[in-house]
Amino acid sequence: MASAGESGDGADGKGVTTITIISSDNEAFEVLEAAASMSLTIRHLIEDGCADGGIPLPNVTAGILAKVLEYCSKHVAAVAASSEAGSSSNAADAAAAPEKEEDLASFDKAFIDVEQDTLYDLLMAANYLEVKGLLDLACQKVADMIKGKTPDAIRQTFKIKNDFSPEQEEKIREENQWAFE
Amino acid sequence: MASPPRPPEPMPSAAGLESLEGLVLDTVISKAGARPAAALACASTRLRAAVADDSLWRRFCAEDLGLDALLDPEDRPLPSFQVAYKVWLESFGMYPLLLVKRVKQFWSSLKIFLSGNFPEALKTLCKGVSEAQLNSAEDDLGFKLPLPTRLLYRFCNAQLPFSEDHGANERISTHGIIGGYAFYNHWVNVHLSPLDQIVEETRELYHGFNEVFNGRKLIVVATSWFRPKTFLLNCSNGQLYVGTNNLPKGEMIPCVPKSLIRPTDNDMPQDGLLLWLEEHLRRLQNGMIKIRMLMTSRYISLYPEAPPSCTSAMTNGVKVRASAVFVPEHPESGGPQERCVYTYSIRLSVPEACMLGGVYYSSCQLYSRHWIIRSRDWVVSDMRGEGVIGEYPVLSPGQEEFVYESCTPMPKGPGSVEGSFSFVPGKLSRPEGKPFEVTVAPFPLEVPEYIF
Numbered sequence: 073m074a075s076a077g078e079s080g081d082g083a084d085g086k087g088v089t090t091i092t093i094i095s096s097d098n099e100a101f102e103v104l105e106a107a108a109s110m111s112l113t114i115r116h117l118i119e120d121g122c123a124d125g126g127i128p129l130p131n132v133t134a135g136i137l138a139k140v141l142e143y144c145s146k147h148v149a150a151v152a153a154s155s156e157a158g159s160s161s162n163a164a165d166a167a168a169a170p171e172k173e174e175d176l177a178s179f180d181k182a183f184i185d186v187e188q189d190t191l192y193d194l195l196m197a198a199n200y201l202e203v204k205g206l207l208d209l210a211c212q213k214v215a216d217m218i219k220g221k222t223p224d225a226i227r228q229t230f231k232i233k234n235d236f237s238p239e240q241e242e243k244i245r246e247e248n249q250w251a252f253e
Numbered sequence: 254m255a256s257p258p259r260p261p262e263p264m265p266s267a268a269g270l271e272s273l274e275g276l277v278l279d280t281v282i283s284k285a286g287a288r289p290a291a292a293l294a295c296a297s298t299r300l301r302a303a304v305a306d307d308s309l310w311r312r313f314c315a316e317d318l319g320l321d322a323l324l325d326p327e328d329r330p331l332p333s334f335q336v337a338y339k340v341w342l343e344s345f346g347m348y349p350l351l352l353v354k355r356v357k358q359f360w361s362s363l364k365i366f367l368s369g370n371f372p373e374a375l376k377t378l379c380k381g382v383s384e385a386q387l388n389s390a391e392d393d394l395g396f397k398l399p400l401p402t403r404l405l406y407r408f409c410n411a412q413l414p415f416s417e418d419h420g421a422n423e424r425i426s427t428h429g430i431i432g433g434y435a436f437y438n439h440w441v442n443v444h445l446s447p448l449d450q451i452v453e454e455t456r457e458l459y460h461g462f463n464e465v466f467n468g469r470k471l472i473v474v475a476t477s478w479f480r481p482k483t484f485l486l487n488c489s490n491g492q493l494y495v496g497t498n499n500l501p502k503g504e505m506i507p508c509v510p511k512s513l514i515r516p517t518d519n520d521m522p523q524d525g526l527l528l529w530l531e532e533h534l535r536r537l538q539n540g541m542i543k544i545r546m547l548m549t550s551r552y553i554s555l556y557p558e559a560p561p562s563c564t565s566a567m568t569n570g571v572k573v574r575a576s577a578v579f580v581p582e583h584p585e586s587g588g589p590q591e592r593c594v595y596t597y598s599i600r601l602s603v604p605e606a607c608m609l610g611g612v613y614y615s616s617c618q619l620y621s622r623h624w625i626i627r628s629r630d631w632v633v634s635d636m637r638g639e640g641v642i643g644e645y646p647v648l649s650p651g652q653e654e655f656v657y658e659s660c661t662p663m664p665k666g667p668g669s670v671e672g673s674f675s676f677v678p679g680k681l682s683r684p685e686g687k688p689f690e691v692t693v694a695p696f697p698l699e700v701p702e703y704i705f
Binding site: 082196199207212223227230231244247250 | 288
């Protein structure tokens with residue numbers, strides 16, 4: 073959890089450390105160090121002492137970076153709240169835990185409900201930044217878009233060009249016929 | 254099947270599914286599952302190549318089918334997990350995959366157990382039957398078999414049948430995978446019947462007792478060598494029954510807790526036969542029941558070996574273990590008082606040393622017994638007698654247990670047996686000290702949830 077009174081980049085007197093992240097198009101985002109550390113890539117940069125003056129991410133644009141940091145901030149807050157509830161003797165706190173889990177699940181569901189292009193950008197950013205939870209969430213979303221679709225529907229949804237010859241396509245259909253019975 | 258007209262070619266996008274990095278695409282395909290992966294393979298050459306990564310199919314085979322070897326259902330080698338998935342699905346895709354995995358796992362685990370503990374019985378297991386053979390059996394019977402039972406027989410056609418060859422029958426007589434017990438002249442060893450034998454014995458049952466069984470969808474699935482004991486599967490409700498000595502009048506007792514039976518569940522149907530076999534295997538694996546010797550042959554003994562059914566007590570270094578088994582088919586069961594017969598097994602030993610009053614003895618010998626039998630806490634029998642089954646066993650430290658079996662009829666309802674044995678240190682012919690009592694801790698007699 074946040075360490076009280078530690079001076080670090082952007083300490084704001086409340087005793088929590090913040091970090092500045094800079095997008096490829098030069099926009100700066102100030103976030104809790106704990107949130108930024110959900111990205112293994114950023115965490116390693118912080119640990120290696122590269123955080124002074126902000127961490128530049130040449131591969132991630134402002135729009136996507138904002139989304140990724142929104143995900144991290146929400147999830148880090150949820151982790152903190154649940155560990156508080158765990159150590160709290162307050163019965164109400166403990167009872168609220170499954171509800172909070174549901175809240176997080178709804179957040180994730182709404183969060184990942186984006187256009188395809190944004191989805192791929194999030195996927196690639198989560199992969200590059202090594203944010204495991206977000207990568208899993210985005211991969212699952214794409215997987216769900218594939219389930220239950222015929223090859224034609226898959227091509228439609230993902231705008232894929234059919235580069236098989238008619239003979240090849242026939243052969244491949246036959247090979248995979250078992251999946252359509 | 255007419256293929257639908259090709260939709261207009263969509264504009265390919267720069268970023269997209271096909272441009273995802275290999276590991277990320279693998280994760281997406283893995284989460285989508287096997288059938289969606291096959292659909293993806295038909296979409297474009299790039300995706301087909303991505304789907305061909307055999308580590309994806311190794312995972313699908315393991316998760317969906319419990320398959321971790323490159324073998325087809327007949328144990329023939331296959332070139333890849335992608336081919337393996339297809340081959341297995343073509344063979345078993347008409348069943349819910351979760352159930353396929355479960356039944357495959359059952360037979361595989363049973364065979365592993367038998368291979369290590371009872372290889373003679375493993376040899377009696379037969380190759381699975383085909384869909385066609387199952388359909389033919391259903392035609393002969395005039396009704397359908399529950400799905401779990403069909404799948405069980407697809408993987409393994411149970412045990413070698415009893416034939417006209419008496420010698421062959423004798424050789425496999427104690428190799429029943431369900432097993433049994435032997436006390437006085439009541440020997441029972443239950444074998445699981447192969448499909449042809451099921452049809453034949455079911456026909457005989459209906460023929461012999463038509464008014465009782467006609468119209469009921471019962472099949473004979475397991476029978477005993479030696480004394481008759483018959484297990485029947487009700488194909489309407491999925492429950493498994495054991496016939497009492499009054500089976501000719503239709504009297505039978507359920508063998509599996511009713512609440513577990515779900516023959517028509519969509520994803521994971523379970524019938525009495527599957528549940529019964531799985532429970533039996535669990536007991537073999539956890540040592541609740543063990544392989545024992547009957548003269549010179551191994552057999553699966555149904556006497557419980559562990560608490561709570563098997564109790565244990567130690568007195569002066571003499572250990573007594575005791576447990577009982579319900580015998581539904583015994584000729585003395587039933588009657589106006591609805592008697593139940595139980596067989597029990599008593600094991601005597603001196604694990605380390607026999608000690609009395611600070612003195613160690615190199616042996617001790619049993620000379621009498623005292624049994625108290627209770628039915629619902631009322632004493633129904635309190636008797637003393639000499640020896641046990643006509644013997645006066647001598648026990649020495651470190652030797653194998655002296656084991657004997659006997660039986661007792663009981664009024665209906667739960668009960669228990671307890672008692673003691675009188676021993677002399679040394680031998681009866683030359684006692685070395687004063688006689689002493691050895692406790693038999695009370696052990697339960699009750700009709701169990703699962704009857705084997």
